[in-house]
Amino acid sequence: MKYILLIGLILLNFSGHSQNAIIIGETTTIHSEILDEDRMLEIYLPKNYEESDKTYPVLYLLDSYYNFSHAVGSVEYLYLNELIPKMIIVGIRNTRRNRDLTPDSPELSKKHRERMGLTGGADKFIAFLDKELIPYVEQTYKAAPYKIIVGHSLGGLFNVYTFFKKPELFNAYLTISPSLWYPNELNSQEFESIFTDHLEPNRTFYLTLANENSGNMRGNILKLSGEFKNYINAHKETGLRFRYDPMPEESHGSVGLPSIYNGLRFIFKPTQYEIPKTKEEVMQQGGPDDAIEKVITYFSQLSEKYGYEVTNEYALTNLGYAFLRIEDLNEYSVNAFKANVDANPNSHDAYSNLGMAYEKLGKLQKAKDSYEKALKMIKKTEDPEWEFYQADLDNLEKKIKAKDSD
Secondary structure: OHHHHHHHHHHHHHHHHHOOOOOOOEEEEEEEOOOOEEEEEEEEOOOOOOOOOOOEEEEEEOOHHHHHHHHHHHHHHHHHOOOOOOOEEEEEOOOOHHHHOOOOOOOOOHHHHHHHOOOOOHHHHHHHHHHHHHHHHHHHOOEEEEEEEEEEOHHHHHHHHHHHHOHHHOOEEEEEOOOOOOOOHHHHOOHHHHOOOOOOOOOEEEEEEOOOOOOOHHHHHHHHHHHHHHHHHHOHHHOOEEEEEEOOOOOOOOOHHHHHHHHHHHHOHHHOOOOOOOHHHHHHOOOHHHHHHHHHHHHHHHHHHHOOOOOOHHHHHHHHHHHHHOHHHOOHHHHHHHHHHHHOOOOHHHHHHHHHHHHHOOOHHHHHHHHHHHHHHHOOOOOOOHHHHHHHHHHHHHHHHHHHHO
16 A cells, blocks of 8 residues: 555656646737737747847747747757847737738639638738837837748738838748739839839848649749849849748648748848858958957947847857867967957856867866856756766866876
8 A cells, every 4th residue: 555655646746747838938918909909929038038138139920820839949949059049939810811911902803802701901910010019019028120020821922012012111021932822913013113212221031932833823923033133133232132942842831830940041141150261261351360350340230230239159159169270370269269258258158168278278277267167157057068068177177187296
């Protein structure tokens, strides 16, 4: 009996521990006067959001019911691999999807009109985003001015329409297999007739297409791609960035995840700095210290352009390692890693890399100081790799003892 009771208590305890929820977001509701209804939002905030004094780019996600979980996973994974910044995700739940995501279309066939029901509310939905949702997000959360909209299918149609009607509303348009079979006069016009004045500068438009074979959707998407390329060639001063990514192996449903993953990589590609890899390349930049300064200046300008702090941590880290690989420039690695610590004083990696450089240069006590700071900092996080930092410090202390005993 005691044995059975013991097993029961163990299972009960295990069951209690196993019920801790893994939470990726929260829901909230706002009332829209423009749409005359309540709208549910799904909000993802990046790790350590509450403790941070930084602002974050915001990703506005249409069709959140279908896309929120995989969008959060893609954002976290891409950030973990140093390809995009941390960001806030605002998922917008649908109420009347066909109404909100479609522009007015007198040309819409009777068959489609009967099947889709209420349509033509895109202008109202743009007004809701512009006048109500975006101001709410910017007042409630630590939102940077940089905004991305993600739309799939009818959401992609809405992206295209919004880009033509109000391109300044978002900095980047991630547009997934847009339903350009849907007839609309504005979407069928030439770029030059729509943007009679110069397009709002520094927009980014990413476009995908799945294995769509029916109707004129494919042809209209290819036409749109051509219009972008022609406009960019004629108006380079706008800084418009565009990429068309056909994904013929994906269905209309499955194309969403790889589109968000690859689209975010493209949108934030300018944050991936090209590091000089040889001594000749370093000297062409004016030498090691000038190369360090160029990184700092580049990311300062990029932060001003994007409207939030674009981190220079990865670029300075990579530059420090580049110096270590160049025999004549080893000593300058410390300068790069010091600059990284100065720019990113809350990064355990910055201190760890500085310690590694000191160790390689034989400055063991300075290496120990940096390793101890890195270990102390990482232990305050939930990062499971703290053991590597402990091992670095333990191995260094053995090296110091061995040197002292000689």
